[in-house]
Amino acid sequence: MRKILPISLRRWRRALAGSLISIASFPVFIILDLLDIILCFFFRFVDLIIEGKSSSSSSSSCYCWRGGQSGEEEVSASLFNRKNVFREVGLHTLQISSKKIFFEEISLKKMVGASSSPRWSDCRCPVCVSWMEKGDERLHFISKEPDQANPGMSAENVIFLHGFLSSSSLWAELIFPNISRKASDNLRLFAVDLLGFGKSPKPGDCLYTLKDHIEMIEQTLFNSFPLESFHLVAHSMGCIMALAIAEKYPGRVKSIALAAPPYFSGEKTDQSLLRWVVPRKVWPPLRFGASVMSWYEHLGRTVCFFVCRFHTFWDWILMVLPRRDLHFLAVDLTKHTHHSAWHTMHNVICGEGKSMDRFLAALAQSGVPSLVVHGSDDQIVPVDCSRLMKQRFPHIDLQVVPGVDHTSIIVGRESEFIADLEALWFSSIASSEKTH
Structure with missing residues (x-):
């Protein structure tokens, strides 16, 4: 015993x-x-x-x-x-x-740069510079149209936002193929690669502020599709962007689901958030790696040179390994430049983390149905963040999942996560129809 x-x-x-x-x-x-x-x-x-x-x-x-x-x-x-x-x-x-x-x-x-061209230490493979060759500065995105909308029920739009060092593959690989028949028939799904990540543009003359990211989402989706209303789903850093969009478009957001949102307590300045998110500690290993990349601009650039500059070589290595189920997650870690990741980390997570209270207050005022899902073993964003969020904003539906971490809150439990999402989506749709 x-x-x-x-x-x-x-x-x-x-x-x-x-x-x-x-x-x-x-x-x-x-x-x-x-x-x-x-x-x-x-x-x-x-x-x-x-x-x-x-x-x-x-x-x-x-x-x-x-x-x-x-x-x-x-x-x-x-x-x-x-x-x-x-x-x-x-x-x-x-x-x-x-x-x-x-x-x-x-x-x-x-x-921070007057040229949008890659630096010598950045990757110049066809995929990473395709946005320059095409002259298309919109974000890369993956969409899934509804299979067959039910009579009298218009298609609902859902926008998915990934976290730091990730891409739209998180949603396209795990969520899109596994939604229910009802959802597949009646939902239009959009998953974007955020500015500077995945296959999206990575300009060197951009500061990668929250405003830059939101404007690119608007330019790519809102200006190209009739998104009069939509649901938001986000993971980690993407939660900050989802909440900012919800504050900006309160009448158009029908529900919001956040997985492992980085909500911070205590003194909220840019420097204190940096110390809180990535303390200068050697343990646990994930925190140590994150602190090195976040505190040291030139060490981070050196790591990106070896990992991202030669990502085609690492892709080849991964392709010959026997285990390939998490292949897209490993590949995503290399699909950025140091410039884009460095500025996004500081300007979005540290710079705008202090705005979360304002975003959440606006969300509470709008009455948008809100779901937060967090793993009890998350070492990147501790579960206490979401518990504190629930205390301060009781309207949020918080689900703490035992035994999962920052990534496995979605990866490996797709069915449960999708079930939670669909319950949120269709309950908000039913509530909206009763209202009208």
Whole structure:
């Protein structure tokens, strides 16, 4: 029989484990701080040699040289104020001096890039640059038309938004083929690749703010299809965008379903959200990897160079492996540029995470049926986030699924997830028909 420890002892063990992780994390992140500064000089030199451009005309400029706020409302302060021990003790003076030698002072818009073309460290395969060759800057999307609408019942529209480092494949592979006959007959489904991800455009002159993402969704779907009303389904980071759309179009959203939404508690500034979402800790491994990619611009670019720049090679490796059921998820991890992922992480998750209360208050006021599904074992966005959301906004229907994490809240339990979605969709449709 398993021995149950007293609460005080469990708390003591957790506190001890947390202290040991913090002690182990300190020297690791000191080394990473130094390495990121070294890579900063390396990339600036190589960018100048290969691209033959100064920072005023290149998309390769970094945020190491600036401190404080950008002065632009949509741009997250977490881009500028990331902690680095060596900058704080004086190495920033050396950086500034070298900057005066090689680069002129430039505006924010120029700093993040005046060219939409890929950098030398970005992938240039036919798939990744197809949007440039076609001259089509709309998002890539996958749609499924209703098979046969029932008489007297018009087709309902459903828009699916994926999370960070994912794509429309999440929905097209797992949800679209498995919906019920009733849903297949009466629903029109849209799944987009968000700006900078999957097969969608990845411009180098974009800041990838929430506004940029929403405008591209509008340009791609709202301006091309008669979406007078629609349901929203989103996972992880996509939940922020779904809630922003619901606030902007309260009369057109008929229901909203959120899987593992990143809702944050406590002080809500860009920097505090960065520390909360990706604390500088070496454990658990997923959090450590996310913290490296989010805190270190140049380390992140180096990882993207090896993982994304040569993704066709990794795709080939994955194709010869015997297990291929999660193949599209692995491929999605490589279908972005460092520029698009870096700015989306900071400007959407950190920059707009503090807006969630406003979005949810507007949702509550509109009376839109709202479902939140969260896994009890989620290490990326802890389930306590959704529990707090439920406390503050009681109108939300919260379902906590035991034993699943951030990805398996959908992957591996498609039938249950679809059943929840269809119950939400058709109950909101029935309620709307009674109202009218």
